[in-house]
Amino acid sequence: SVVPSAFELLTDLDAEAVLVFFTATPHPKDQKMKLAFEITKGIFGEKAAAQAQTAFVHTFQKGEIPEQVKKAPIDNQSLDALLLAAGIVASITELRRLTDAGAVVHLETEEKLATADIKKVPTPGTYRIGKNRFIKLV
Numbered sequence: 001s002v003v004p005s006a007f008e009l010l011t012d013l014d015a016e017a018v019l020v021f022f023t024a025t026p027h028p029k030d031q032k033m034k035l036a037f038e039i040t041k042g043i044f045g046e047k048a049a050a051q052a053q054t055a056f057v058h059t060f061q062k063g064e065i066p067e068q069v070k071k072a073p074i075d076n077q078s079l080d081a082l083l084l085a086a087g088i089v090a091s092i093t094e095l096r097r098l099t100d101a102g103a104v105v106h107l108e109t110e111e112k113l114a115t116a117d118i119k120k121v122p123t124p125g126t127y128r129i130g131k132n133r134f135i136k137l138v
Contacts, residue, residue: 011038079122
């Protein structure tokens with residue numbers, strides 16, 4: 001119910017264009033995607049908005065590995081030490097909670113890491129921690 005007001009307050013679209021859009025696009029997800037695009041376009045420009053929307057679709061809707069991922073050298077450190085040093089997790093407790101929930105995944109092998117695995121030296125590759133945190137260990 002807030003999305004139409006957000007269009008009027010946060011974008012340059014006129015009220016008639018917003019009404020036509022909402023009539024043609026009844027799905028809330030599509031409406032929110034358009035709102036995010038218009039806000040980003042207003043701040044950073046159309047090219048940056050299109051790139052951000054493409055990155056979002058590939059990463060979160062299609063489950064692909066993002067193009068821009070933080071990289072960290074393994075340097076014979078355990079996974080928990082690497083993730084703490086990189087700022088990916090705030091604490092060992094948070095990492096343990098995420099591994100217990102099956103939310104720490106080595107994306108190339110699609111292996112979910114167990115709690116015992118976080119104290120070991122990880123294998124190189126890209127890891128997803130939670131829903132939207134990624135790191136590439138090299």
